[in-house]
Amino acid sequence: MAKRRLTPDDRFALKEWEELIASIRESSDINPSDSIAEIEARKKRLEADDEAWFKYYFEADYTCEPADFHKEATRRIMSNDRWYEVRAWSRELAKSARSVMEMSKLALTGKIRNVLLISNSADNAERLLLPVFANMSENRRIIQDYGLQKKPGRWEASEFTCLSGCSFRAIGAGQSPRGTKNKNFRPDFILIDDIDTDEECRNPDRVKIKWKWLEEALIPTMSVSGNYRILFNGNIIAKECCIKFAIEKALSIPKIGHVSIINIRMVDIRKPDPVNDYKYGVSVWPQKNSEDDIDMFLSLISISAVHKEFYNNPVAVGEIFKEMVYAKVPALGKFKFLVIYGDPAPGENKSRKSSTKSVCLLGKLNGKLYVIKCYLDRGLNSEFIDWYVKLLEYVNGRVPTYCWMENNKLQDPFFQQVFQPLVRKVRRQKKIALYIKGDEDKKTDKATRIEANLEPMNREGNLILNEAEKDNPHMKRLEEQFKLFTLRLDFPADGPDTVEGGNRRIDIKLRDAEPSTTIPRKVMRKKNKNRL
Structure with missing residues (x-):
């Protein structure tokens, strides 16, 4: 049987996978002689402290001490069995990385059983799920403390079930989410990450169609009587986008809804104000993003791009002077x-x-x-x-x-x-x-x-x-x-x-x-x- 030749894209993906695996193995060294008692004591200590758990099991991703807004966001998603949150965070604030750690802890400790990760395309959803898949496959600290997670049967980056009992599936916007039960467990954690695209946001009708799919096809896969966590990661890139619709929804359900809008610089972390944050704000995560680093990077792009990607403020270019x-x-x-x-x-x-x-x-x-x-x-x-x-x-x-x-x-x-x-x-x-x-x-x-x-x-x-x-x-x-x-x-x-x-x-x-x-x-x- 002839072997399929690797395309340039295949080779690039393979190289990325190998680099990711090498990074995880390198950062998850263990002491093989740890006793069962020592392992259980460590698990008990770490499970009581989210940040300590993240730092130990995800050392490769936990490169900077988190800001207070990171810790508060984690406390909300971890402590509420029914929750609807929108994290409209600027770029460079570790939205996706933090969600990966949160999902993994909830999965390994038995708090969630069926995860759906949604993005603007199936490929992008799989890419965002890849860190979870890689850590469940190769992270030696997770394997030592929670056991080998690779389960016989379907074990692919787009869909897999861990021995801990939790299943993960990557779905692109518009795909059918039906048939996503894990045994008798309906989805109880939906992460919607990077759902909006610039192209679609130029056509409000396409945005509305996508939002309709989220509300009519995706979210109803969850159980009415069970637990459900719904988390949106993104930033506000247009006047009409799914993140804005999600913000409106979260504000309308105050008992279980929460909106977190964080710009790269802010005057007051509790009161997002893009214009004044841009003029007078300071870094919200100085442990990672210094003032000089922010200045240097933002100088590389236009003011309109800065406001859209880093201040949740999509600017209508050409409102008065349309073309020069x-x-x-x-x-x-x-x-x-x-x-x-x-x-x-x-x-x-x-x-x-x-x-x-x-x-x-x-x-x-x-x-x-x-x-x-x-x-x-x-x-x-x-x-x-x-x-x-x-x-x-x-x-x-x-x-x-x-x-x-x-x-x-x-x-x-x-x-x-x-x-x-x-x-x-x-x-x-x-x-x-x-x-x-x-x-x-x-x-x-x-x-x-x-x-x-x-x-x-x-x-x-x-x-x-x-x-x-x-x-x-x-x-x-x-x-x-x-x-x-x-x-x-x-x-x-x-x-x-x-x-x-x-x-x-x-x-x-x-x-x-x-x-x-x-x-x-x-x-x-x-x-x-x-x-x-």
């Missing part, structure tokens, strides 16, 4: 003049809690506003002034250029005492004609002003970002701030505010440059019908 137009900027010499406009955010540091500073080089031609080049980042005041210098050097005298800086009454002391001395210092040191005028015009509400003055221009294709700067991180940040802009100002809008301020100064200058129109008195007399 990139195009070639005309030769600078074709502009009558250019404006460099800056928004000096408070703060003299680069920490994530400081606001972004912004300086933009702008020009207007044939009714189109061009963002020729911009700087948008957190930085020092000296760096902020240096951006003006760089933009002047970029223009290189090819066209008259006016430099402005936002300067309301509250900002004026800072403008006079901090920025003006910095400007004078730069003029002396770099021998450059840098003169920045404070924009003291009284402005209306920031959000309304940006929407009213820039959105119509953008909608008509008259707000242009320089295509030559499309890959520049500063221009990318400006585009992102435009797309994330809302009238609620949920996210920084320093870049759009700078563009609006610069556009206003350009319009004022263009009006001032227009020649005045003189109407002769004779013409006015002719138009006056009441004159004799």
Whole structure:
């Protein structure tokens, strides 16, 4: 009989399995000479302490001390025989790893007899169940204390029954969960992990169909009169998703329902607030995720991705500025003049809690506003002034250029005492004609002003970002701030505010440059019908 050749996917899966098994064996060393009395004493001691049990039997997964919210979540699921919980936890908070340990302890101690693990696909469900299967197969500490778990018959990663008496089955969303009895035991633990997908969440009807399957086909497999634990693991990735529906359900059944929303950083662990958690929160699990590590990783992805994956806050990108137009900027010499406009955010540091500073080089031609080049980042005041210098050097005298800086009454002391001395210092040191005028015009509400003055221009294709700067991180940040802009100002809008301020100064200058129109008195007399 010919042997089936392994595909690349098969080889990759085999390699992953071998690495997982090696890790479990390496971290589950035992003393073979332990007596039955010693084993029973150890089991009794560890079973009385969930965290100690996890740390001993799952040493490979228990790499960091848990946070308080981990321990509280475990106490709830372990101590309630009938329970419905949603853990909307950020990425990097060990949702799945903790659930594996909890299920395993409940199974080995006889508290549960029939587990269903549900995910967005059968393959993903099997992948999530694999750590349980591997530990039941190869974990020497589990085997020494609870006996060999591998049972004759079906012993596959997607479905297996341990000698402890508990069965496990991986099911993809939409598959039939019928016929899942373990002897006479109906499912008494359902773990729904990673149920939502980005693709499905773009179509609310598909989400509703999946939720209907969860409520009508899956959950009714449990016993009305028996024990049942239902646990959702995931995070809120869309305005309509199964995790949000599960949260609503859990809140509607307060006797057995609980919702735990944990962001990667929080101001108050009991009160999730994604906007303020993002701005002012601290790591909820500092034992694993340091502030520096979080800063570094989140800097790799867009703000919208950060909020969706780490703050349970799916952002509607393009709520007001749906798309930004990139195009070639005309030769600078074709502009009558250019404006460099800056928004000096408070703060003299680069920490994530400081606001972004912004300086933009702008020009207007044939009714189109061009963002020729911009700087948008957190930085020092000296760096902020240096951006003006760089933009002047970029223009290189090819066209008259006016430099402005936002300067309301509250900002004026800072403008006079901090920025003006910095400007004078730069003029002396770099021998450059840098003169920045404070924009003291009284402005209306920031959000309304940006929407009213820039959105119509953008909608008509008259707000242009320089295509030559499309890959520049500063221009990318400006585009992102435009797309994330809302009238609620949920996210920084320093870049759009700078563009609006610069556009206003350009319009004022263009009006001032227009020649005045003189109407002769004779013409006015002719138009006056009441004159004799």
